[in-house]
Amino acid sequence: xxxxxxxKRELFIRCDNCGYTTKVTKELFAKILxxxxxxxxxxxxxxxxxxxxxxxxxxxxxICFGGIGLLAYGxxxxxxxxxxxxxxxCQAKTWNTFEASxxxxxxxxxxxxxxxxxxxxxxxxxxxxxKIRSAFEAGIKxxxxxxxxxxxxxxxxxxxxxxxxxxxxxxxxxxxxNRGVKxxxxxxxxxxxxxxxxxLEARNTMTELYSELHPLYKNLYIQEGNVHTKVAIFDKKxxxxxxxxxxxxxGHYTQYTRKEATNAHYESKRICPYYQEYxxxx
Ligand SMILES: [Zn+2]
Numbered sequence: 001x002x003x004x005x006x007x008k009r010e011l012f013i014r015c016d017n018c019g020y021t022t023k024v025t026k027e028l029f030a031k032i033l034x035x036x037x038x039x040x041x042x043x044x045x046x047x048x049x050x051x052x053x054x055x056x057x058x059x060x061x062x063i064c065f066g067g068i069g070l071l072a073y074g075x076x077x078x079x080x081x082x083x084x085x086x087x088x089x090c091q092a093k094t095w096n097t098f099e100a101s102x103x104x105x106x107x108x109x110x111x112x113x114x115x116x117x118x119x120x121x122x123x124x125x126x127x128x129x130x131k132i133r134s135a136f137e138a139g140i141k142x143x144x145x146x147x148x149x150x151x152x153x154x155x156x157x158x159x160x161x162x163x164x165x166x167x168x169x170x171x172x173x174x175x176x177x178n179r180g181v182k183x184x185x186x187x188x189x190x191x192x193x194x195x196x197x198x199x200l201e202a203r204n205t206m207t208e209l210y211s212e213l214h215p216l217y218k219n220l221y222i223q224e225g226n227v228h229t230k231v232a233i234f235d236k237k238x239x240x241x242x243x244x245x246x247x248x249x250x251g252h253y254t255q256y257t258r259k260e261a262t263n264a265h266y267e268s269k270r271i272c273p274y275y276q277e278y279x280x281x282x
Contacts, residue, residue, distance in 0.1 A: 010100050140173065
């Protein structure tokens with residue numbers, strides 16, 4: 001799981017040219033040095049690395065142990081690899097070192113990049129769990145005319161704090177408003193005629209956002225309603241609809257986190273009915 005991966009501090013190398021990524025292990029060095037021998041003991045491994053690489057003994061020992069000790073020698077390792085080891089995928093010698101946690105972030109960023117093709121898509125795609133968050137944020141980043149979001153629940157920290165990526169949702173919305181994109185938010189759920197805790201929290205968060213941003217951005221529209229639907233439509237061309245609540249759940253997953261599923265649709269025949277039902281205001 002993601003969380004487990006994040007907690008492990010290990011050294012990886014990644015090809016700058018094609019993105020090929022591999023963990024730095026003693027076996028990797030054996031492969032590069034063309035060794036066919038199976039090294040059984042720790043001392044034999046250190047001796048082999050020392051003789052074969054010319055690294056200082058401390059680095060050879062760190063390579064044998066891996067983990068956090070090796071991170072300190074990332075620079076030396078990558079300099080050596082850039083001389084000796086062409087990328088198995090593209091033959092470039094442009095390695096860079098990363099920790100597991102950096103790689104996870106980069107993978108997500110790359111996913112976002114690839115989502116730039118979204119708006120030209122034509123088939124329904126389903127996203128599960130943490131992938132939904134990147135699909136949603138990619139929609140916000142790539143929208144050029146309108147972002148329309150309808151959700152029952154809103155939590156303030158999801159709007160104003162960093163939840164998964166480096167940007168806050170608020171800053172992404174401001175970027176969109178600055179691009180001249182119309183932003184519409186329909187929020188709120190009622191259980192009976194009285195106001196409830198969930199509704200009040202959503203209302204307070206939206207009132208605050210509106211009073212801060214509306215003086216600057218007339219292209220922001222916020223409306224209270226009574227919805228349990230979770231839908232986001234970007235440029236009327238790309239729609240996410242499913243169980244994931246974009247404005248009350250950060251999308252950070254551990255082994256205990258509930259499952260969520262969201263469909264991404266591109267066909268206007270599917271998008272139009274949702275738009276007509278929820279977003280005719282503003
Ligand atoms: Zn490569």
